[in-house]
Amino acid sequence: MKSGLGRIGLGPFVGNGEERQRVQAATSIWLKRGLLWLLAVSVVGASVWLLMPPSEGNVVQTEPVKLALASDDSASPISASDTSALEAAGLDRMKISSQTWRRGGLGSKALVTFTVRNGNDYAVKDLEIVCAFMRRDGSHLTDRSRVLADTVSMKSRKTFARVPVGFVNVNADQAKCSLVTARRA
Missing domain, CATH: 1.20.5 (Single alpha-helices involved in coiled-coils or other helix-helix interfaces)
Structure with a gap:
């Protein structure tokens, strides 16, 4: 059937x-x-x-930033609250004198332009910067860091143009960058 x-x-x-x-x-x-x-x-x-590279996401920093100026043979981080050690290390004679930032990479990457002044009697290299990004109202969004494998001569200044520091939140409106570490050249 x-x-x-x-x-x-x-x-x-x-x-x-x-x-x-x-x-x-x-x-x-x-x-x-x-x-x-x-x-x-x-x-x-x-x-x-x-x-694909791993996503950085929103990174929350849980411990205080360590400041250090290390020579080639020793690297000893110094607590940010110890100002006498900072004066001995010479990082207090280095500063970012001007900085601006803009978006690149279809608006997702931060490109920072800044000038580093070195007031030390020796050249420094391997500068590490940390940039904090904030909303328009000033609330913190994320931090991004970058090591610059370049040398800044003694008693001079150097401008770094459009340095990519990483992906940023679309709500980021302000940025503040600071030096974290450096080594003697």
Whole structure:
């Protein structure tokens, strides 16, 4: 006894068994090709996802910033509250004299332009800066840091133009950058 369900979905191919086999073969070929394309797209997507850099997100700093001026052979961080150690280290003779920032990279990256003044009797290198980004009302959003592998000569100043410091929140309206560490050149 036949129920007639074999004819569903075959459209005009209702004829003999040879036509049904041809339709089933064509359907299986398209199904195999579709699965191969799905596999290829998923492999490419997974590869791109693995190669992307990790998201920085909103970073909350839980411990106080350590200030240090380290020579090539020793690196000893100094607490920000110890001003006598700061004077001995010479970081107090370095400052950022002017700074501006703008957006780049389709508005998602911060590009900072600033001038570093070195009042020390020696050149410094590997400057680390930290930029704090805030909303228009002054509430804190995120911090981004960057190490500049460049040398600032003694008793001089150097301008760093459009330095990318990282991704910033779309609500960021203000930025304040400060020097954190440096090493003798």
